[in-house]
Amino acid sequence: xxxxxxxxxxxxxxxxxxxxxxxxxxxxxxxxxxxxxxxxxxxxxxxxxxxxxxxxxxxxxxxxxxxxxxxxxxxxxxxxxxxxxxxxxxxxxxxxxxxxxxxxxxxxxxxxxxxxxxxxxxxxxxxxxxxxxxxxxxxxxxxxxxxxxxxxxxxxxxxxxxxxxxxxxxxxxxxxxxxxxxxxxxxxxxxxxxxxxxxxxxxxxxxxxxxxxxxxxxxxxxxxxxxxxxxxxxxxxxxxxxxxxxxxxxxxxxxxxxxxxxxxxxxxxxxxxxxxxxxxxxxxx
Amino acid sequence: xxxxxxxxxxxxxxxxxxxxxxxxxxxxxxxxxxxxxxxxxxxxxxxxxxxxxxxxxxxxxxxxxxxxxxxxxxxxxxxxxxxxxxxxxxxxxxxxxxxxxxxxxxxxxxxxxxxxxxxxxxxxxxxxxxxxxxxxxxxxxxxxxxxxxxxxxxxxxxxxxxxxxxxxxxxxxxxxxxxxxxxxxxxxxxxxxxxxxxxxxxxxxxxxxxxxxxxxxxxxxxxxxxxxxxxxxxxxxxxxxxxxxxxxxxxxxxxxxxxxxxxxxxxxxxxxxxxxxxxxxxxxxxxxxxxxxxxxxxxxxxxxxxxxxxxxxxxxxxxxxxxxxxxxxxxxxxxxxxxxxxxxxxxxxxxxxxxxxxxxxxxxxxxxxxxxxxxxxxxxxxxxxxxxxxxxxxxxxxxxxxxxxxxxxxxxxxxxxxxxxxxxxxxxxxxxxxxxxxxxxxxxxxxxxxxxxxxxxxxxxxxxxxxxxxxxxxxxxxxxxxxxxxxxxxxxxxxxxxxxxxxxxxxxxxxxxxxxxxxxxxxxxxxxxxxxxxxxxxxxxxxxxxxxxxxxxxxxxxxxxxxxxxxxxxxxxxxxxxxxxx
Numbered sequence: 001x002x003x004x005x006x007x008x009x010x011x012x013x014x015x016x017x018x019x020x021x022x023x024x025x026x027x028x029x030x031x032x033x034x035x036x037x038x039x040x041x042x043x044x045x046x047x048x049x050x051x052x053x054x055x056x057x058x059x060x061x062x063x064x065x066x067x068x069x070x071x072x073x074x075x076x077x078x079x080x081x082x083x084x085x086x087x088x089x090x091x092x093x094x095x096x097x098x099x100x101x102x103x104x105x106x107x108x109x110x111x112x113x114x115x116x117x118x119x120x121x122x123x124x125x126x127x128x129x130x131x132x133x134x135x136x137x138x139x140x141x142x143x144x145x146x147x148x149x150x151x152x153x154x155x156x157x158x159x160x161x162x163x164x165x166x167x168x169x170x171x172x173x174x175x176x177x178x179x180x181x182x183x184x185x186x187x188x189x190x191x192x193x194x195x196x197x198x199x200x201x202x203x204x205x206x207x208x209x210x211x212x213x214x215x216x217x218x219x220x221x222x223x224x225x226x227x228x229x230x231x232x233x234x235x236x237x238x239x240x241x242x243x244x245x246x247x248x249x250x251x252x253x254x255x256x257x258x259x260x261x262x263x264x265x266x267x268x269x270x271x272x273x274x275x276x277x278x279x280x281x282x283x284x285x
Numbered sequence: 286x287x288x289x290x291x292x293x294x295x296x297x298x299x300x301x302x303x304x305x306x307x308x309x310x311x312x313x314x315x316x317x318x319x320x321x322x323x324x325x326x327x328x329x330x331x332x333x334x335x336x337x338x339x340x341x342x343x344x345x346x347x348x349x350x351x352x353x354x355x356x357x358x359x360x361x362x363x364x365x366x367x368x369x370x371x372x373x374x375x376x377x378x379x380x381x382x383x384x385x386x387x388x389x390x391x392x393x394x395x396x397x398x399x400x401x402x403x404x405x406x407x408x409x410x411x412x413x414x415x416x417x418x419x420x421x422x423x424x425x426x427x428x429x430x431x432x433x434x435x436x437x438x439x440x441x442x443x444x445x446x447x448x449x450x451x452x453x454x455x456x457x458x459x460x461x462x463x464x465x466x467x468x469x470x471x472x473x474x475x476x477x478x479x480x481x482x483x484x485x486x487x488x489x490x491x492x493x494x495x496x497x498x499x500x501x502x503x504x505x506x507x508x509x510x511x512x513x514x515x516x517x518x519x520x521x522x523x524x525x526x527x528x529x530x531x532x533x534x535x536x537x538x539x540x541x542x543x544x545x546x547x548x549x550x551x552x553x554x555x556x557x558x559x560x561x562x563x564x565x566x567x568x569x570x571x572x573x574x575x576x577x578x579x580x581x582x583x584x585x586x587x588x589x590x591x592x593x594x595x596x597x598x599x600x601x602x603x604x605x606x607x608x609x610x611x612x613x614x615x616x617x618x619x620x621x622x623x624x625x626x627x628x629x630x631x632x633x634x635x636x637x638x639x640x641x642x643x644x645x646x647x648x649x650x651x652x653x654x655x656x657x658x659x660x661x662x663x664x665x666x667x668x669x670x671x672x673x674x675x676x677x678x679x680x681x682x683x684x685x686x687x688x689x690x691x692x693x694x695x696x697x698x699x700x701x702x703x704x705x706x707x708x709x710x711x712x713x714x715x716x717x718x719x720x721x722x723x724x725x726x727x728x729x730x731x732x733x734x735x736x737x738x739x740x741x742x743x744x745x746x747x748x749x750x751x752x753x754x755x756x757x758x759x760x761x762x763x764x765x766x767x768x769x770x771x772x773x774x775x776x777x778x779x780x781x782x783x784x785x786x787x788x789x790x791x792x793x794x795x796x797x798x799x800x801x802x803x804x805x806x807x808x809x810x811x812x813x814x815x816x817x818x819x820x821x822x823x824x825x826x827x828x829x830x831x832x833x834x835x836x837x838x839x840x841x842x843x844x845x846x847x848x849x850x851x852x853x854x855x856x857x858x859x860x861x862x863x864x865x866x867x
Contacts, residue, residue, distance in 0.1 A: 194469045195296045196324045200423040203414075 001055030001154060004107060004114040005046040005078060006132060008123050009033040009063050009070035033066060035073045039120035041185040043078040045150060046118045048191040050079065051201045053152055056112070062086040062094070062102055065222070072216035079205035083216060084110075088224035090232045095240035100134030102235055105228045107139065115179040116152070116159060117141075121187060136182040143182035144175055148189050152179075164188060295434070295442065298324045298422055300652065301463055301473040303430045303486055305332035306402075307342070307352060307638045308622030309479030310409040311645030313424070314355050317416035319653040321475075324422035325413060326465065328429035328480075330780070330859040333406025335841065336481055337506060337598040337867045339545055339554060340402070341368060341529065343639040344395040349675050350646040351395060351639070356412050363408040364398035365549035366527025373728050374583060375748035376534030380756035381583050389729020390529070399527055399547040399554065400638075401508070402867025427467065427859035430480065433489045433618070434462035434470045444470060445489070460490065460616040466857045474661050475652040476618045479645060482601045483843040484624035485854060490615045493608075493626065495846040498562035499739075502542065502602035502630055503844055505571045505806050506556030507579065507767070508866040510593040513551045519587050520548060534748040536577050540569045541744040544578040545635075546587070552595060552866070553587070555579060558602060558635065560739060565800045565848050570809050571599070576767045585761035592765035596866040597773035599806035601843040602637070603628045604739075605681035606690075613672075614665030619648045629681055640677060647671040686737075693738035702742045706750055715747075715754050724751065771814045774807055774838040781837055782860035790834045791850045795819065798832040798849035805845055807838045814838065817845065 011018060011031040019030035050057045059074045061067050064087060071083040086106045094102065107114060119132025136143040149162040157179050164186050165171040193199050212219060225232060233239060262269035302313045305327035316323040329335040342364065344351035353359040360367075371390040375382045390397070414424035435458035436442045444464040445457075462472035463486070478486035487493035495501075513524065520528050532544035542559030557574055564571060578584065579592075603609070608626035613619060621627070622641030629636045651667035672678045692698065705711045718724050737743045768776070792798055801817040802808050808815035820833050832849070840862050846853050855861070 194467075196298070196326070196422075196425060196428075196468055196471060197296060199425050199428070199468070200324075200418070203423065203425070204418075 001053045002058070002112045002114045003046050003049055003055065003116045003118060004058045004060050005042050005074070005118040006103060006120060007039045007059055007061050007070065007074050008036045008120070009061065009067045010036045010123055033070060035070045036120055036123045038122055040077070041187055041189050042118040042120045043074065044191045045147065045183060045185040045189055047078050049116065049150065049152060051193065051198050053154060056081050058082040058084060058110070060084040060086070060103065060106055062091060062099055068217060068220055071220060072213055075216050075219070076209060076213040079209040081219070083220040085220060085222045086228065087222050090225045090236045093237035093240065094235060095242035096128050096130040096134055097241055098235045098239040099131050100138055101239065102228065102230065103131065103135040104138035105230055106223060107135070109223065109228060113180060117180070117182045119182055119184050121184060132182060132184055141180050141182055142177035143184065144177055145184040146186040147183050148172070148186050150183065159183065295462060295470050295472045297472045298322050299473065300475040300477065301326065301471055302477040302479060303463065304479035304481055305410045305413065305424060306336055306406055306479060306481065306622060306641065307409070308641030308645040309477065310413050311350065311352065311355050311642040312477045312479060312621055312649045313413045314416050315646045315649035316652065317420050319649070320420060321653065322420045322422050323417045324471070325417060325424040326428045326430050327410065327424065327426045328855060328858050329426060330863055331403065331407050331426055332410035333403040333867050334863045336402050337600045337864055338400060338402050338638065339504060339506065339547065339556060339558070339635060340400055341397050341547060342400050343397045343636050345639055346393050346395050347676065348639060348643050350643045352642045355642065355646060356409055360396070360398060363405040364400045366399050367525070368397045368399065368529045369522070369526040371529045373531040375751040375756065376532060376536050376581065376583065377749045377752035377756060378535065379582055379758050380752045381759050382752045382756035384725045384728045386729045399549050401549060403865055429466040429855060429858040430463045431466050431485060431854065432464040433460050433486065434464055434472060435459060436461045460618050474617060475664055477621055477645070477648055478618060478624045479621040479641070480624050482603060482623040483846060483855070484620065486618065487620050487624045490618055492610055492613060492615060492620055495843065498565050498847050500604050500608040501561040501847055502558050502604055503561050503564060503571065503599065503804070503842065504556055504558045504602050505575050505599045506554055507575060507597055508595040509553045509555055509588070510595050511551060511553055515589065516548050519589065532578060533744055534752050535745065536581055537574050538567060538569060539741065539745055540564060540567045540574060541739065541741055543744060558630065561804070561844065561847060564804045568803045570803050571806050572770050572809065579767045580763045580765065582759040582761045582763050585763040588765050590764050592767065594768055594773070596864065597777065598864055598867070599840050599842040602630055605629050606683070606686050609681040611678065611682065612669050614668055616665065617662065619665050619668050621645045621648050627681055640681060643675065643677055644672065647675060690738055694740055699740045699742060703746055706742065706746055712750060712754050715750055719755050770807065770809055770812055774814060777840070778863040778865060779837070780860050780863060782856040785857065786836045787856045787861070788834060788836050788839065788845065788851050788853045790832065791852055793831045793833065795830050795832060801845040801849035802832065804848045806842060807840055
């Protein structure tokens with residue numbers, strides 16, 4: 001069993017980390033890069049598969065060399081064996097189309113064809129949700145999206161999954177596909193480890209990875225466009241048909257109420273707070 | 286696709302050990318060394334986060350097993366200072382008479398070390414995980430075992446526990462495994478319940494109850510921060526030395542029990558252990574009794590001016606003389622340590638963890654032997670036999686006490702002894718006995734200690750009279766101020782199991798449950814931030830006093846299971862109070 005999880009580095013959008021210029025544009029240089037938070041659903045699915053079926057687990061990403069640390073973070077959270085980074089100046093400014101071609105090529109270059117590829121739900125910066133399905137389309141493999149439960153039958157070479165189908169009423173559909181296949185986990189996916197055996201395997205993996213993640217660079221393979229044998233005209237900016245014409249900042253909602261800061265140690269201040277609250281204690285506003 | 290609990294196919298291990306304290310660790314290590322596939326399930330976020338000790342751990346010369354024998358390196362890595370000096374202090378007001386009982390302590394003692402449970406148990410858990418992993422099992426934390434799996438006469442396997450409220454008797458059928466909160470049921474050929482003083486498994490099997498306060502002690506402890514240098518200087522000891530001190534007399538408002546102080550590497554353990562029935566009878570506020578010890582002028586020489594309490598904790602202690610189950614097994618299930626009431630507490634002797642270690646190893650050996658003879662189901666009987674053969678049961682339930690208590694623990698004898706002691710004749714006798722060196726000898730005698738009746742006389746009256754007749758006044762003044770109960774609760778770490786209260790008050794009348802307000806170590810009369818409180822409710826113009834409960838600050842000691850009318854279980858794995866010192 002060999003699985004690959006795709007991940008992406010995104011700006012850390014958490015309060016206090018993210019930095020915008022006065023026009024409301026993201027200042028990438030002043031904002032740390034972290035693993036796409038939405039990729040955790042893919043990682044959880046991959047980890048559950050590894051715990052239940054063993055085998056190799058690789059993590060792949062496309063991005064600048066600094067993404068090595070993002071991959072290190074992914075290694076720790078998913079107890080990965082190997083890391084692959086597709087990184088090259090020629091790959092810069094790729095849209096989802098060019099990225100999908102690059103990723104699909106990277107997946108084909110692996111010495112052992114993956115049985116399953118876990119793609120993230122969507123990225124926190126682009127939010128397209130395209131890259132995984134497009135990469136799958138390039139490979140002409142089946143894809144199962146919105147997965148909430150997964151069962152691999154290694155003997156049959158199939159994967160069976162429950163997926164959420166949203167419509168007038170929410171339905172759960174059970175589907176089966178031959179491997180290799182792409183799987184996109186829904187945020188509703190909750191990994192379950194209900195046997196002592198699974199939890200002990202998790203504990204082993206955690207202990208193994210703690211050592212490995214300290215030197216994650218040693219487990220990192222970096223491929224450029226030449227390694228991947230990709231024509232620069234079909235990748236990067238030149239290979240990207242999408243044009244972003246403009247970006248508008250979302251205006252902040254104006255605050256209507258005034259806020260006063262009170263130190264909890266300040267007795268007079270706290271008394272004022274209680275007095276103010278007491279006026280509404282009857283349930284009036 | 287999704288695992289369910291209704292399938293007939295359960296995960297199976299040869300042995301399941303529930304609880305990673307000293308009893309569970311000893312059992313699991315011994316099972317693993319004998320090649321038994323063993324899984325250990327511990328409900329704390331880390332081993333040692335759910336229990337506290339006074340605490341000293343003993344290695345007895347007469348015991349077949351010691352913890353460092355089973356887990357080499359224990360003393361270097363898991364324990365604090367050894368006890369190299371042992372004193373008992375008799376207190377009357379500010380008068381104190383001290384006896385050196387080191388010699389008595391050393392009798393049958395290979396070594397005795399002070400320990401803190403978080404450090405000790407988590408070190409043991411790592412070793413035990415390594416050993417058990419090699420057998421195909423291992424140790425898991427954050428998993429709460431909540432009941433027994435039984436197979437009925439038709440071969441149907443289903444969970445059963447005492448509180449399930451099923452129509453048929455939940456204890457019908459043979460025990461074949463355990464049920465867990467976080468995992469699917471697990472079947473096993475051998476189940477070791479080392480799940481502590483409030484063992485849910487012992488209850489599910491009907492082997493222990495929590496009914497009589499007379500069968501229990503309650504311990505309340507503070508871990509006090511103190512640099513190693515300061516300990517060395519104030520106690521006059523070196524890094525590799527340590528002291529134990531016991532306290533009894535009139536400083537506890539007549540509540541039967543005593544205090545202790547043990548030196549750790551860079552902290553002190555200071556606390557009290559009282560008979561629970563006496564706490565209830567005297568309506569004692571146990572946190573105040575801890576403060577009575579901490580602020581006694583005798584302790585000023587050791588505590589200095591800066592008092593920094595690292596942790597406040599409490600624990601129920603079974604009185605093995607009455608609570609130790611003489612036949613601690615049913616089918617594949619055996620009880621080990623506190624779960625089986627195996628805690629010897631008599632006079633100045635307080636030994637629990639060493640007995641748990643011995644019992645755990647004996648239980649494991651009993652299974653290995655039973656299995657090798659092709660009769661794994663006889664493990665329980667073999668375990669019981671070994672407890673008797675190795676003298677463990679005789680230490681836990683000494684015959685001397687059973688005879689002496691029949692004569693000594695009644696009102697007539699007690700009143701007679703009290704009046705005699707307090708008479709000029711009795712007081713002269715105390716002085717004469719001291720001159721002859723008999724008092725020091727008596728305190729150091731394990732024989733006398735095991736005969737000591739559980740009455741006021743040895744705990745309160747005799748020490749008080751000794752101190753009055755022979756003591757000297759302590760000159761030091763105490764300056765420290767222990768934290769309030771609210772502050773103590775505030776310093777504890779909790780991962781509250783929101784929406785899942787683990788204790789339900791069955792009867793909120795003051796008659797049934799009022800004793801919990803004072804006896805609970807995190808509750809007090811007139812204190813609103815604790816577990817139990819008394820409230821006045823108005824109904825149809827009548828005023829009624831009732832008891833109410835909020836389990837948020839619960840330290841899971843189990844006191845209220847005995848003194849109040851409750852229905853209880855433990856919080857789920859990793860939830861509830863987390864002791865960092867223990």
